[in-house]
Ligand SMILES: Nc1ncnc2c1ncn2[C@@H]1O[C@H](COP(=O)(O)OP(=O)(O)OP(=O)(O)O)[C@@H](O)[C@H]1O
């Protein structure tokens with residue numbers, strides 16, 4: 001309906017004004033794409049070029065497709081293990097922050113309970129303390145409880161970082177799904193839990209996937225806690241910061257590429273949900 | 284197939300009381316319409332029957348079983364929501380099958396029932412579509428088909444036609460009526476549209492401010508409103524009211540004497556179509572004339588009150604003319620001034 005009125009309205013706008021509008025639109029889109037893609041492109045070009053080209057002058061914008069840097073990087077002792085650790089921690093973080101965040105978000109969206117506003121605020125407050133402030137006491141506590149240098153322990157810390165966003169994102173997702181749909185499911189034979197599983201979750205899936213990816217990337221990129229809390233079980237970021245500090249430029253590019261790629265691939269895999277076709281609407 | 288028995292149901296939200304001790308008995312296979320102005324508590328009452336809200340006090344029985352504290356799924360009801368609540372992530376087929384799958388019916392039986400209900404609502408051709416690809420009227424049909432497929436003992440509907448345009452509403456009304464007459468399911472139907480209520484109901488329960496003020500057949504509600512409110516709420520145009528003054532052996536209304544019941548203070552009520560041009564009666568100056576096709580609606584000023592009459596359109600009436608109309612004696616109604624209750628003549 002609104003599409004019709006828009007086209008009708010557009011018919012009254014002069015043609016060149018419309019063209020100018022379209023060009024402005026295109027320019028902004030191109031600018032944003034360059035902004036995001038250029039650094040990634042440069043990282044990939046340099047990671048895929050031979051070391052001479054990378055360090056030499058003039059700079060090249062076409063990779064020489066030399067896997068030397070990458071293969072050296074991958075075979076570098078400890079990289080593969082760190083990569084695996086990063087994946088494990090990120091997946092754990094994703095599972096934990098959705099596992100706790102989605103139910104909390106549902107409660108915020110659907111129930112009125114005393115202290116709801118305060119709770120909402122407190123969830124965000126956890127992000128008010130800088131991680132370095134928390135990391136040392138946490139390290140002490142982890143050592144006492146035996147969680148230090150364990151992937152699960154690190155995932156817990158990353159979960160505290162990602163959880164506030166999971167809670168708030170899923171809360172807004174769930175409140176965007178008409179409660180009437182759940183009630184309809186109840187009248188059709190569902191328990192409260194079944195209604196959530198059969199109606200709310202499928203509708204919220206795109207957003208939940210996005211929130212999961214967000215948690216994954218939060219953990220994947222996190223350096224500080226990873227560096228402080230792990231020693232033998234380094235994640236990739238912690239490993240890189242420790243070893244690549246002193247490495248030559250080509251290796252840094254290879255490391256950056258390996259860090260960026262999984263995030264890209266993961267986002268690409270869930271893009272279907274992110275740009276999901278069905279609108280979450282009752283009518 | 285079931286009776287519904289509502290006893291002393293009260294619902295409070297904080298200090299606000301939305302329902303004041305509702306008592307209502309609904310017979311098996313009856314089509315009962317809850318009619319009332321916006322905010323009078325119709326939806327609240329329906330949701331209490333459905334089990335979506337719980338009453339602050341009182342009890343609900345369906346088919347003789349106490350259900351006051353049972354969840355909706357254990358009550359044998361199904362419901363059509365005002366906004367249809369068609370699941371957007373499922374096809375029409377899966378929407379209609381949703382409740383049947385919850386009951387773990389066999390595949391063939393699910394298929395059979397879905398096809399039958401889709402057929403009843405004339406949406407066989409839409410079974411593979413998603414709700415985003417349907418018009419409002421089609422969505423409405425899906426919602427009704429989904430409720431019917433459950434073969435519930437009680438069907439609850441909350442203003443199911445209110446989002447449709449006038450023509451579609453008329454068409455759907457007739458269709459609903461024929462489908463429900465056939466299925467013979469006990470139905471509670473909420474609306475604020477009196478024409479809808481009149482045309483569908485076996486009985487109408489008129490609600491006002493959290494009370495049920497009258498429960499009766501449509502024609503009874505129309506002819507013999509239990510209170511002044513019902514007379515003024517039902518009928519378009521509504522009933523005329525004139526103040527009455529006690530005189531020797533009757534009541535003086537707008538300068539004319541009528542026989543009436545004995546009471547402390549009364550108001551005189553007459554429906555606009557129960558007035559006929561006559562030599563003697565209510566005289567008033569014609570203020571507005573609205574031709575309606577078969578009839579014309581004439582608004583006059585009688586004894587300082589707005590007074591409407593529905594007259595045959597052949598009768599010539601001109602603005603400013605003084606018209607004299609006599610009420611049909613058997614259609615005159617009296618209401619107690621203090622309580623608003625009807626007083627038998
Ligand atoms: N959750 C609530 N909290 C407080 N008051 C409420 C709540 N739900 C309903 N009410 C009040 O109860 C009264 C009855 O509401 P209800 O929804 O039953 O009206 P209705 O007759 O269905 O009206 P409509 O025709 O507009 O749908 C209203 O005055 C409404 O403001």
Ligand SMILES: [Mg+2]
Nearest residue numbers: 325326327441
């Ligand atoms: Mg309502």
